[in-house]
């Protein structure tokens with residue numbers, strides 16, 4: 001008899017067909033997050049789970065899943081999975097690193113350019129019939145080339161953003177839990193600084209840390225107040241890394257010039273006042289959302305699920321201690 005799995009997101013037929021070769025698959029065929037009640041009910045007889053970032057795989061879910069032996073999260077970030085609780089039950093958890101690095105860095109750069117050159121604001125202006133004439137000092141943006149970029153979190157995505165910034169002749173500062181090695185710093189032309197110096201010296205600050213207890217509200221009013229009034233904040237990581245109401249106040253009061261956001265503290269809700277700010281570019285959490293990358297992520301999660309449930313070590317384990 002085939003093992004049973006639950007696939008929480010609506011995936012293309014080619015991915016589901018591959019999973020069906022090995023498993024009995026229960027899918028979610030709507031482009032809506034799986035309802036919590038359905039997750040809690042459906043997980044009861046499943047050996048495997050392919051979760052999305054919108055599925056909270058917590059103690060309650062795990063306690064309803066006595067047969068569960070594998071959780072493959074279709075994302076690089078896995079803050080939606082209680083890895084500690086899964087590890088306590090010896091359940092392997094996997095993510096989808098690498099395949100989305102360049103795509104997410106592209107989006108961070110899209111936000112840098114869009115917020116600096118007021119792309120979304122200009123688009124609205126044209127569509128609404130408010131483009132009536134050209135004038136030499138109207139609708140000015142901010143130069144990106146040659147400016148200073150501060151990267152918070154110099155992991156795979158942070159480094160990919162740095163490579164793009166080099167093409168724009170930017171000075172690159174970074175802050176990271178651990179300093180990267182000197183040769184890599186040199187090849188990326190990146191200078192290590194403490195957080196305060198990075199915030200105070202950068203024209204653009206781009207966040208690339210995972211969400212964990214120690215990164216929640218890493219950027220609050222105290223940090224925003226250190227930024228230059230002409231600087232921009234870019235967030236493509238996870239919303240709760242930034243205190244969003246504090247960011248709204250800071251943007252309203254001119255503490256910083258603008259923000260490009262792909263993620264929010266309480267998705268899909270926005271902090272009051274954010275949507276009304278013209279100096280923001282707001283995207284609906286699409287950092288890795290290209291067809292090519294989402295296919296790779298779905299296939300990677302599939303490979304992890306198949307490996308783990310057929311007795312092979314899953315390639316992208318985030319809790320390797322469970323695999324003895």
Ligand code: GLV
Pocket residue numbers: 053074075076077078100287288
């Ligand atoms: C998307 O947000 C991811 O973590 O892959």
